[in-house]
Amino acid sequence: MTASTPATPTTHTTAAAQATTTTPFTAAATDERLERVAAALKERNFDVEILDDASAARARVKDLIPAGSAVFTAASETLRLSGIDQDINAGGRYDSVKERGTAMDRATQMAEIWRMLACPDAVVGSVCAVTETGSLVAASASGSQLPAYAGAALRVVLVVGAQKVVPDLDTALRRVDEYCVPLEDERARQVYGVPSALNRLLVLNAEPRPGRVTVLLLREAIGF
Numbered sequence: 001m002t003a004s005t006p007a008t009p010t011t012h013t014t015a016a017a018q019a020t021t022t023t024p025f026t027a028a029a030t031d032e033r034l035e036r037v038a039a040a041l042k043e044r045n046f047d048v049e050i051l052d053d054a055s056a057a058r059a060r061v062k063d064l065i066p067a068g069s070a071v072f073t074a075a076s077e078t079l080r081l082s083g084i085d086q087d088i089n090a091g092g093r094y095d096s097v098k099e100r101g102t103a104m105d106r107a108t109q110m111a112e113i114w115r116m117l118a119c120p121d122a123v124v125g126s127v128c129a130v131t132e133t134g135s136l137v138a139a140s141a142s143g144s145q146l147p148a149y150a151g152a153a154l155r156v157v158l159v160v161g162a163q164k165v166v167p168d169l170d171t172a173l174r175r176v177d178e179y180c181v182p183l184e185d186e187r188a189r190q191v192y193g194v195p196s197a198l199n200r201l202l203v204l205n206a207e208p209r210p211g212r213v214t215v216l217l218l219r220e221a222i223g224f
Helices: 016-022 031-043 054-064 077-082 084-090 097-102 110-118 146-152 169-191
Strands: 047-051 070-073 122-125 129-131 136-140 155-160 200-204 213-218
Touching: 031 047, 031 129, 031 213, 047 054, 054 077, 054 084, 054 155, 054 213, 070 084, 070 097, 070 110, 077 084, 077 155, 084 097, 097 110, 110 146, 122 146, 129 169, 136 146, 136 169, 146 155, 146 200, 169 200
Parallel strands: 047 213, 070 122, 122 155, 155 213
Antiparallel strands: 129 136, 136 200
16 A cells, blocks of 8 residues: 545544454464465466565565566565565666656656556565455555556566465455554555555456466565
8 A cells, every 4th residue: 555645534543553453464374274375366367376484575576577677566565574675676676667756757747657657567566465265455545556456567476475364355355444554554654744545445356367467475474
């Protein structure tokens, strides 16, 4: 999710600390559950790899995305904590779409910026939840990552911590609303000085182009 001032007052009054202690959304899934999720995703044309930890995902991203590619990194605590965001945007290996966009004039070049974000060679990010039935749920305030996730990017790599596994779509939406939004709002206020909001939701139920989306499903919990 990314920061944005909500058009209407937010209804999420639960503090992030309270959300952490009162919801079951922080425990890492067992290997059995991860295997079940991986099987369900594969049935829906997502490529899936189960990896031990974020360090393994960091190395795997370099294998999956060729050097020189134009890569957009969605705002993600998983990417930040793992070092993947730094690798892509400051490592010199890739053409960082985020860095290019930051240097452009938002008053006169906003349409061009959105086209860059929507149609990179690759987008790397995460999701708020993955279901045991094979759906991926992403939430956003600005929507900047969603066109690329949905189909515009040539390549999608999603790094997903084991605590994001939920039984079904109803639980996934509850995880977004009760757990992710309060934490993202707290982060946005600290980093950007503005609140976040649940303005847009994307549910990926299947991938029409086999090989486009790779889910790196981790055995460890990371991000939120």
